[in-house]
Amino acid sequence: MYVFKAIRSCYNARMRKTKEDTQKTRQDILQAAVENFSDKGFFNTSLNDIAKTAGVTRGAVYWHFDNKAEIFDALHADLHEPFIEHVLADLENDSPHPILQLRDLMTRLLLELAQNPTKQQVMGLFLNCDYSGVLAPFKARHKASKEESLALFQAYFKRAQDKGKLSPDADPEILTLTFHCFLKGLLIEYLNSDIIDLKAHAKPLINQLFEGLKAVHDPA
Amino acid sequence: MYVFKAIRSCYNARMRKTKEDTQKTRQDILQAAVENFSDKGFFNTSLNDIAKTAGVTRGAVYWHFDNKAEIFDALHADLHEPFIEHVLADLENDSPHPILQLRDLMTRLLLELAQNPTKQQVMGLFLNCDYSGVLAPFKARHKASKEESLALFQAYFKRAQDKGKLSPDADPEILTLTFHCFLKGLLIEYLNSDIIDLKAHAKPLINQLFEGLKAVHDPA
DNA sequence: CATTATACATACATGAATGTATGTTTTCAA
DNA sequence: TTGAAAACATACATTCATGTATGTATAATG
Incomplete structure (x- = not known):
């Protein structure tokens, strides 16, 4: 019952990254987290906030970290x-x-x-x-x-x-x-x-x- | 369409209080809030937590205060x-x-x-x-x-x-x-x-x- | 070069907290 | 004495964040 709305690929950005890319994503998430935590406080920051700031989705965040x-x-x-x-x-x-x-x-x-x-x-x-x-x-x-x-x-x-x-x-x-x-x-x-x-x-x-x-x- | 589960009164405690009772409830809520905030932090404390500690329901809390x-x-x-x-x-x-x-x-x-x-x-x-x-x-x-x-x-x-x-x-x-x-x-x-x-x-x-x-x- | 694991994006299910609407009882004022 | 309003308790609706499940494209590996 899992159906993508669009048949054609929704993934415009290239997926599987090199190890450096991966670490960069991780760093981006951490940096985004610092900024959000500093701005809105830890408990008022959602993983969505962090993901958006980092330019990724919550999927990426959950890949790199278990939780907030x-x-x-x-x-x-x-x-x-x-x-x-x-x-x-x-x-x-x-x-x-x-x-x-x-x-x-x-x-x-x-x-x-x-x-x-x-x-x-x-x-x-x-x-x-x-x-x-x-x-x-x-x-x-x-x-x-x-x-x-x-x-x-x-x-x-x-x-x-x-x-x-x-x-x-x-x-x-x-x-x-x-x-x-x-x-x-x-x-x-x-x-x-x-x-x-x-x-x-x-x-x-x-x-x-x-x-x-x-x-x-x-x-x- | 609003129907109480029980026909007979669910309100065992007496309702309308004297002004002193009211103020006591307010103080109880404030005291409960202090304890909860101090213990779990402001953002990890729900109004339900406070109400329970104070021995009232969220209704009482919302009566005395607009929000947390x-x-x-x-x-x-x-x-x-x-x-x-x-x-x-x-x-x-x-x-x-x-x-x-x-x-x-x-x-x-x-x-x-x-x-x-x-x-x-x-x-x-x-x-x-x-x-x-x-x-x-x-x-x-x-x-x-x-x-x-x-x-x-x-x-x-x-x-x-x-x-x-x-x-x-x-x-x-x-x-x-x-x-x-x-x-x-x-x-x-x-x-x-x-x-x-x-x-x-x-x-x-x-x-x-x-x-x-x-x-x-x-x-x- | 085929396969597999990686590095995500998307979709789904759930629970918890909030705000509001409404019900109920009692006090108090007229 | 009789509304009306106070002081709540209960019920309802909605949002939002979370966690997980699944899809998918690519790099790494043999």
Whole structure:
């Protein structure tokens, strides 16, 4: 009972692609997904939306991915994780002044982000996403990868401390959390509103964080 | 053509309520909404979910609210805004040591939050929600109310500065953004993961923010 | 070169959520 | 005391996204 409306071929585009074509389709779908998720949110994006943006049908999407949640996961693996690891890699080569290195790294990160729309979209997607519904299964794994990053950060502070570049009474855990929270809040605010202009604010904000409110005049 | 399956009344509960009963139903629905949104996320919560939790049917929900988005908005007006204004009110009564006052206020805020599950849920709902789809119409207004808060914060710093309690070369705008971002990131992290234990971390984290990384030993 | 598996496009079936229409009971106002 | 309106519960219609089944043309493979 399966009848095509038109007897003549409906397939005007050539079908079976070369392996490069196939991977390009996959990338197109992922890119389309990022844009749609970033624009309308994950849960307000249908597979049809993604397919249309990518210039394919849902058939192609289902060929490459099991469902929308798997696209989300693929984005994490293909785009987010590499980006994070690239940032963390910078922390590996040790500097004579770890704290300054960190400050410069963060400043650079922010300024780079301000010039890469796709990175902004990916960041915005994973920075504080709602792991509910079909995304629930990925919460644990994505969280684990985040904690791994935090552990590296903490180790970084510890090394700096051991090398005498950081006060012995500073707590690496507290430092890590402070940085993490500040950076997270900053990025979220930057990506979701327009009250922060990274080009203008990145440097002073980072500096403010590093210097604290030592500006207090008369401590009680 | 509209026929009830049972001829005898299906309405076992008494119907028309007193005005207090009505308001109680409304509150029940709002409370049910908070719990469901907090648990499964706004977009993964159906009106049926909310109705069931509240012990009513969708009929009652549609009587009190136009749709799910209006429930969201009502939560903002009824629960979130009052909470924010309560916090901001504390900033009005001026202290001899504004910076210390601020530090204590923030610490207190965090510790209080740690003991009030409903406040946590409301916070988690509005702190960084996804204003897409049916929530898009509220983005501008909620953002405006947020910027109003930030303006008050900035005025607070400016007053502190005028009173000579804050270094004249500190930038109230940068200070405001720094605090906002840090607090936002901290709250989001606290509400969405378990890596932060407010009871243990609130004080040291706030102190860390206020003191900065003055721990750098040998600035290049 | 024939075949097979690939890389999709199209068609179909289903369920879930929504919005609305209507029914019912009770309170309250006239 | 008697409508009328309030405060819901129930029933209905429609949309929309999803998942799957199937068709089909081409590249890869032997």
